[in-house]
Amino acid sequence: MRTKPEPQLDRNALAARFAGVRALTEALVAPLSDADSTVQSMDDASPAKWHLAHTTWFLETFILRDFVAGYALHDERFPFLFNSYYEAEGRRHSRARRGMVTRPTLDEVLAYRGHVDAALLAALPALPAAARELVTLGCHHEEQHQELLITDLLHLMAQNPLEPAVWLAERKVPVEMPGPIGWIEGDAEVTEVGFGGDCFSFDCEGPRHATLLSPHAIADRTITNGEWAAFIADGGYAEPRHWLSDGWAWVKAEGIAAPLYWEQQDGAWTRFGLDGRRPIDPAAPVTHVSFYEADAYASWAGVRLPTEAEWEAAAAAHDPLGGNQLDAAGAVEPRPATHGPAFFGDVWEWTGSAFRPYPGFRPIEGAVGEYNGKFMSGQFVLRGGSCATPRGHVRASYRNFFYPHQRWQFTGVRLAKDL
Amino acid sequence: MRTKPEPQLDRNALAARFAGVRALTEALVAPLSDADSTVQSMDDASPAKWHLAHTTWFLETFILRDFVAGYALHDERFPFLFNSYYEAEGRRHSRARRGMVTRPTLDEVLAYRGHVDAALLAALPALPAAARELVTLGCHHEEQHQELLITDLLHLMAQNPLEPAVWLAERKVPVEMPGPIGWIEGDAEVTEVGFGGDCFSFDCEGPRHATLLSPHAIADRTITNGEWAAFIADGGYAEPRHWLSDGWAWVKAEGIAAPLYWEQQDGAWTRFGLDGRRPIDPAAPVTHVSFYEADAYASWAGVRLPTEAEWEAAAAAHDPLGGNQLDAAGAVEPRPATHGPAFFGDVWEWTGSAFRPYPGFRPIEGAVGEYNGKFMSGQFVLRGGSCATPRGHVRASYRNFFYPHQRWQFTGVRLAKDL
Amino acid sequence: MRTKPEPQLDRNALAARFAGVRALTEALVAPLSDADSTVQSMDDASPAKWHLAHTTWFLETFILRDFVAGYALHDERFPFLFNSYYEAEGRRHSRARRGMVTRPTLDEVLAYRGHVDAALLAALPALPAAARELVTLGCHHEEQHQELLITDLLHLMAQNPLEPAVWLAERKVPVEMPGPIGWIEGDAEVTEVGFGGDCFSFDCEGPRHATLLSPHAIADRTITNGEWAAFIADGGYAEPRHWLSDGWAWVKAEGIAAPLYWEQQDGAWTRFGLDGRRPIDPAAPVTHVSFYEADAYASWAGVRLPTEAEWEAAAAAHDPLGGNQLDAAGAVEPRPATHGPAFFGDVWEWTGSAFRPYPGFRPIEGAVGEYNGKFMSGQFVLRGGSCATPRGHVRASYRNFFYPHQRWQFTGVRLAKDL
């Protein structure tokens, strides 16, 4: 999973890190009822209960089962239910049917978590390095599911005509309007991209390799809700000229006319969020737009999306721990604190790069090797993390990926242009 | 809704009847978790929570709102959520999306029931006759939903790979094998069918009218699981000659090869029920077969299904309160007590009659007039009630109806033939 | 196929009848190009070339192959291509793929016809009675395909944005407006329906049997285009109250707002026909309406559709050879000659009766037994023949049947009501 040897966290630090990650997941489901945690709102989304159990299955399977002698599965029937897509791990429940599993209950799944956590923490002092690396992987894996849990939950609540808020939140003070976009220029030059450090990274982030940039400029901030409303008002969703052919077909077939969760009420745009329905904040970054929408916006604006290499080259100078990211359970949303070239947090930024392997990429052997490589067709790379990304999870080299029509993640837009 | 004036139950008796019906519904959901009661397993089925709330909405709307001065809706948002299909009552939540509504919770819906029950019982003494008739209708309406709640719940549990039992039940003693089918002959004669009594009935049961029977015989019992297994073993599902054209297309498209919930394990047939998966009882009536399957079986057997008039003429001499019907919450299933000409209980019996209006039928005015008339295309009539039908609900004139491919109800087969 | 022994046509008369039927089919395709005859416009329709070949395959298979010693198939590959739905005759080409068969060409199919016709006419003098009955059946079978050929062709031309006319036709003189509907009353009485004569009939028309009519009245004419336009103008397609539930779902899903082939141009209704697009004639019978539409119209008018027995009882006194029926190739359309109680021709009239077997009905043995019986679910009976029905084909007992949403045949509406 890693491309370079990783300096091991000492066992105590690893235990603390592990406990912290597991606790945050459980904090996220604290406001949920058994039903909230069970229902699946679409094929792309999973129930919260499934996220809770799947991340636990991952730890139980690849660490406890494989490295702890005498460990007995908590429940022999769970691997079938909670394997996600690891073909090498055998048959599994159909993804689209995850919401049918009302039993085990939320409480039983939390008990499963407790059982596995206790077993893992007990085993940790004696685990070999390979297993400790899998604990680290399990933490990063769980962080990914924390973000999915949040966005899947938001999608579920949006299906409810009552539009319930998951977390109450006070009335927001509008963000100050950012100034016009500033452009960060980049020369034609050979630069290195991809993961090259000695901490954890996912396999698809490497190998680190040289790439050639062409002369370009990249925006110093993302597009705002207010700017997006202007795109709508200018007929952006009604003019095929701005759109990729597949995007235009999607717009017509699905009747797309605004970002997901937007609704016009009394002539003003509102959005649904984890704190219920509220007016959009014109100064906040637009989110829940698809690649097709992002590309159409760029086309309308006469520019383009950045390549992932351009993005990474510009982001390398910025602190991946900065920006608006997930620190605690609550009604997260894109809310930039200040204007300026922040590249991390708030919204995942669509790039114009298809998700394909880097030169020299090879999936690692075994079931965990199915992690990223097999998704390398049809999807586009997103960079930078979002308000729902656990702080510490993302890096300049981090490659997220979704299909061009998907938009239930916190996805947004940064522009670029050729020079 | 009724075709003749009904002798009013006195107010106390009506209150007791009402309370009893409402209590049985709640007993049915007692073993359910919040999630069990929320998930929708297919478009045809509804969540238990929805049944709880919809029956309550029916009472609140057509009685409390319309007849009780000053009554304030328990929650103004509920009519949108819990109207089923009454176009005259305005917009409503999409049927296929009922399972998305995780909130209100089960507890909140039970509170809604409590609120409406209290209001209705308080108002009952002063309700005019028209409203008291609607209370009676509300009871019958709720009984229909009790049966649906049971069959929808069974369907949901069957989607769970763990196949949980809703009610534990001891090991069943096999039923004694019935003898060969006896044939009850019927002459060519003009006879009266349809509801003609002075108790409650649904609009589609009337008007009572003369009809002409042709010479025929009708079986004195339904087909058993053992007989059905013989049909399967004889290649019944593989030979197009037995099947209606639409039925054969359904068999091929859906890969149908046995009744719903049947599964072969170690060479023996099992079925899933509310008490989990168990071997089939060869002597018990086959159930969970579609009209297409029922018709194919009859064709294979060289006979046919009865018409609804033939069935009603034969059933008229039998006690509709007899047979295996629903008396209390539990793992009901077809279990005939004795051999002999019982026409009620165990399984709904497919007839060969399309569900169409009787001569002189007119839907009643207003929203409740949407009750049955608008479903009179594409469906077939079933008669006799099942193990999940609340005792007292069904009559000789009672017309149930489903589409020919549907089989998640407790549906079975009685044969007939021309003489 | 027949319910009573048929007086045999003498061999010369049968040969003349056969030659006449075959010639009319070929006259119908005279204006068609190879491409016109090959394309399939929807799954329900078949290419003209397929109709030409399938009727020929029927004769070749059931007569020449089965009764003429030494007959060699014209082409061994044709049975797979041109069997329609006879399961007993083995595998066959998928119905929805009939339009893919560009070869054999129209000319080759006409040669196939010539070959089979010559062989059959040569064999006719020596054919046994059973085979001669199949020749008669083959003629009636071909007449059914003549009507389908016409309606399938109309549907195909309607898919072409250029809306070509198949036959040129001079400008029509508008029909004189009929007076208000007169009502023919029928008493409650036992009457006989079903085929009971000694000429040819299809299996589903019998056995002739007693049935009981209830007091009713049936309209003396069908609904006109002008009356239908009034239904539209009154919001008939926008008010769910008039519609069966399945019908309303169909209206919404398909965006139905007028009969098939109607289009509003400059505020006036036009229809597409075999002579191209023209204004509707307000006095002519409305056609190309589905059962759902027919039922909704009747509901809007406060009445109902007739049962098939009511229709047959009223039609029995009328001449089935009268009315506007198909005599020669050309741009047929509903054009009533005179006002008055004509029950045959112009449009097939939807009844409120589901297509189900008569008492005592049994499909005949063998492949031809698949003719009608297996279609007895989900369809409604139509009566009376249309402008596209070859004169002589239809009888008072004749039962046509289609699914309630289908409307590419010349289908119309006659009202009835309870007394």
Next chain:
Amino acid sequence: MRTKPEPQLDRNALAARFAGVRALTEALVAPLSDADSTVQSMDDASPAKWHLAHTTWFLETFILRDFVAGYALHDERFPFLFNSYYEAEGRRHSRARRGMVTRPTLDEVLAYRGHVDAALLAALPALPAAARELVTLGCHHEEQHQELLITDLLHLMAQNPLEPAVWLAERKVPVEMPGPIGWIEGDAEVTEVGFGGDCFSFDCEGPRHATLLSPHAIADRTITNGEWAAFIADGGYAEPRHWLSDGWAWVKAEGIAAPLYWEQQDGAWTRFGLDGRRPIDPAAPVTHVSFYEADAYASWAGVRLPTEAEWEAAAAAHDPLGGNQLDAAGAVEPRPATHGPAFFGDVWEWTGSAFRPYPGFRPIEGAVGEYNGKFMSGQFVLRGGSCATPRGHVRASYRNFFYPHQRWQFTGVRLAKDL
């Protein structure tokens, strides 16, 4: 459409070139009947008649209409029918309905071609340079449609259970078996790719730009049918490990188990081609495989597909006019003349590169600007041309593109690997 000024062909040479291209298209349809040229076998394919007319519409619209004063459209209704996807040119017939247009006939479409050709050749001497460039574009555009016409025709014939041959062809002498793959190594270096010449090119081929190759090797020949049969025999289509996730879903959903048009007969593989069904030639390049299959093969072989830059760098040294390409109408198929590093002809080679814009790419203004840019999502680049590509049409910089599941073109596989 071009990135650099093109040296104009003199007017005579342009007229000759134009006439030659138009004549080849017509030679391709010479064996077709009216029906063969009209039917559409799937949404991705178009009828031959449509290709004939659409290419003509392109010339009529962008040259005659826009540059020739007083030119009257041959038929005012044709633009609606024969515009393919140019949104700026207004409404157009639905792509999936092209096969419904039986009229105009093939002869009428050929007359349309004659009319436009005559008008264009008459106007050519006086056309301004911009219009002459469009004539050149029209020739290249028509060459693309020649290839599609061939592959669409093959697909149509394959739908016919009779599997007719379009062109008779004598029995083929098997090709000599190639030796093992040789590997052409490429260093890490900055190289230039993209069109940079002064002849014609499509917009997406430029701008020419520097790119950085990483150390790699590319195969000196494509994969053969024999090698593919070994992949099948080794369970290649049954082992999810080799497949991209989307590819595996496609394999399961579509039941894919061999290249398109392959069929096993008596244990040996056959393929359907324009000369009918024949045994595969083990030495010939495999064709009609999708990107998913190509990628799975590479994965099974432990290597990968080349990037488009790697391919272009290797191909630059080879003659784009060489190899097995389309010279005349006939039953073309992949048939390598000799072993060795030929990069052009036989089969389009899937690369691992998503079809995305080059740095600095901008679609040109106006309707013709919709040519390539709007297809830049979801598709993969193919290189090299095929046996159905008109000789002279393809270049080292030429970028063809299809969706990863598509395989009705002559598509094949060349391997590459990291060094």
